Amino acid sequence: MAKFSLITVAVAAVVMAFAHWVHVDYLYFASYTILQFIVLATAWNILGGYCGYVNFGSAAFFAMGAYASVFMHKFYPLPVPLLIVLGGAVSGIAGLGMGYLTLRLRGSFFAIATLALAVVLQTLVVNWDYVGGSRGAYIIRPEELEFAGLKINYIEYLFGLMLLLAVIALVTARTIERSQLGFGFATIRDDELAAEASGVPTLKVKLIATTLSGAFMGMAGAPFPYYIGYLQPSSAFGLEYAVNSIAMPMIGGTTSWIGPLVGAVLLGSAQQYATVTISSAVNLLIVGLMLVGFVIIAPNGLVGLVQERIRAWRRP
Amino acid sequence: MTPLLHVDNISKRFYGFVALDGVDLMVRPGERLGLIGPNGSGKSTLVNCICGTLQNESGSVRFDGHALDGLAAHQRTHRGVARTFQLPRPFHSMNLVDNLRVPLLYTVHARMGPLRSTGDLDSRCLELLEMVGLAAKAKQMPRDLTQVEMRKLELARAVAAEPKLLIADESMAGLSNSEIDDILVLLVRLNERGITIILIEHIMSAVMRFSQRLAVLVSGKKVADGKPEDVVRDPEVVRAYLGQ
Numbered sequence: 001m002a003k004f005s006l007i008t009v010a011v012a013a014v015v016m017a018f019a020h021w022v023h024v025d026y027l028y029f030a031s032y033t034i035l036q037f038i039v040l041a042t043a044w045n046i047l048g049g050y051c052g053y054v055n056f057g058s059a060a061f062f063a064m065g066a067y068a069s070v071f072m073h074k075f076y077p078l079p080v081p082l083l084i085v086l087g088g089a090v091s092g093i094a095g096l097g098m099g100y101l102t103l104r105l106r107g108s109f110f111a112i113a114t115l116a117l118a119v120v121l122q123t124l125v126v127n128w129d130y131v132g133g134s135r136g137a138y139i140i141r142p143e144e145l146e147f148a149g150l151k152i153n154y155i156e157y158l159f160g161l162m163l164l165l166a167v168i169a170l171v172t173a174r175t176i177e178r179s180q181l182g183f184g185f186a187t188i189r190d191d192e193l194a195a196e197a198s199g200v201p202t203l204k205v206k207l208i209a210t211t212l213s214g215a216f217m218g219m220a221g222a223p224f225p226y227y228i229g230y231l232q233p234s235s236a237f238g239l240e241y242a243v244n245s246i247a248m249p250m251i252g253g254t255t256s257w258i259g260p261l262v263g264a265v266l267l268g269s270a271q272q273y274a275t276v277t278i279s280s281a282v283n284l285l286i287v288g289l290m291l292v293g294f295v296i297i298a299p300n301g302l303v304g305l306v307q308e309r310i311r312a313w314r315r316p
Numbered sequence: 317m318t319p320l321l322h323v324d325n326i327s328k329r330f331y332g333f334v335a336l337d338g339v340d341l342m343v344r345p346g347e348r349l350g351l352i353g354p355n356g357s358g359k360s361t362l363v364n365c366i367c368g369t370l371q372n373e374s375g376s377v378r379f380d381g382h383a384l385d386g387l388a389a390h391q392r393t394h395r396g397v398a399r400t401f402q403l404p405r406p407f408h409s410m411n412l413v414d415n416l417r418v419p420l421l422y423t424v425h426a427r428m429g430p431l432r433s434t435g436d437l438d439s440r441c442l443e444l445l446e447m448v449g450l451a452a453k454a455k456q457m458p459r460d461l462t463q464v465e466m467r468k469l470e471l472a473r474a475v476a477a478e479p480k481l482l483i484a485d486e487s488m489a490g491l492s493n494s495e496i497d498d499i500l501v502l503l504v505r506l507n508e509r510g511i512t513i514i515l516i517e518h519i520m521s522a523v524m525r526f527s528q529r530l531a532v533l534v535s536g537k538k539v540a541d542g543k544p545e546d547v548v549r550d551p552e553v554v555r556a557y558l559g560q
Contacts, residue, residue: 183418190410194401194473195407198393199419201391
């Protein structure tokens, strides 16, 4: 684990240094979105991939993190790292609550319940004037941040934070995969009855998964208002968050930490490219087409496809 | 001697259907009990009530001096009740070693604290696979197994939890005679190691060879309980199986 953390941090440092060297604001903007999707996809995968519970309400957890920041911005402005912790706490608690309410449901029933949660929360936010209601809320982002005498470009700062968050999410996911908890998650995906019979406290393990998954989604959402500058319910609760959080792990592969990473980088880059060359409206079309394609060609995602090839190659 | 398992007057109904109707059952430590009954007589429901998959509506289940009522299935596994399923339910995304690792990580560790290192865990898994004759397939997936191997895996996983009581729910259904012998030998060996066993089975020859005592369920009621030879001659048992 220590080795993996070091490697991930090293890669992140190289990415950061490269971005600083290129120093184009647009690059920061585009990469921030991709990093945000790495966190979201990894978070979704903790519940959806490891435990097999499909969450359609990712946007709600993301938005809760974002709106926690908006609330604090009006109530008592805090530095963004603290907001990330706060957003994680809010969405983590919401995840725990959702787990308690819905985990007796399985399969499509669970998915529908999470979708319902997103709709309910969006309705609440739309009617909550303090955080802007349906008009949305403006957050004027400072140009620069003074830190220890250094002047840091604010978008670079946000980019750095999201990069760090992505590292934490990936290290957490991989650590879980190899731990007792990871085995517990996998038994829930495979057979809950057999899991209980083997001594796995399934309800507790599932609640850990919903809490962790929700918390990371909230953390991904917390800096979002500062990044976007203007937050409205329809963008925070946007369909693209729910759909991308599912599509990215599916395309990459749901059984390991690398799947969501690969999926997010691939799909996120394609979307960014399409946004500048064609139109931002084409984003969801790309996701849809890729998802259909992958379900047909590689149901276990890219990682599954590669693993199959390796196995076939080793066994001539 | 105090019984290891004491099922006291338990009842379970599914809406209008009474699956268990005031069943009493005692199992002594180290005993081999056969539990038989026609289809739909409540055998599996009884197992589910003992193991916590279902909760009985009245009566109580005591195990090793403690009441199990209200405990979830995994808590009962931690206390030392293990079961196999009628239709094998392996963790299909894990290889055989990892299948056995789950009860070791979650039950044995929970009971004794995380004593084992990864190396110890691996060797314990292999030991268990060796016991059921599946060591050669340690790295294979459950889908690569034959029916009898699947039953053996199911048994190995139950034994991995180091139970005091093992409930084998139709471990032999659909197997050939030599395969049944395999499983019987295995069960007797486990019993000799001190595990109390309840065998639920339809195959009478196997049940008669295995059981020291036989209990019979018919329509949710226990109609006979005693020495196997006596029980099979009991007029009520004969009537239940052969009709009047």
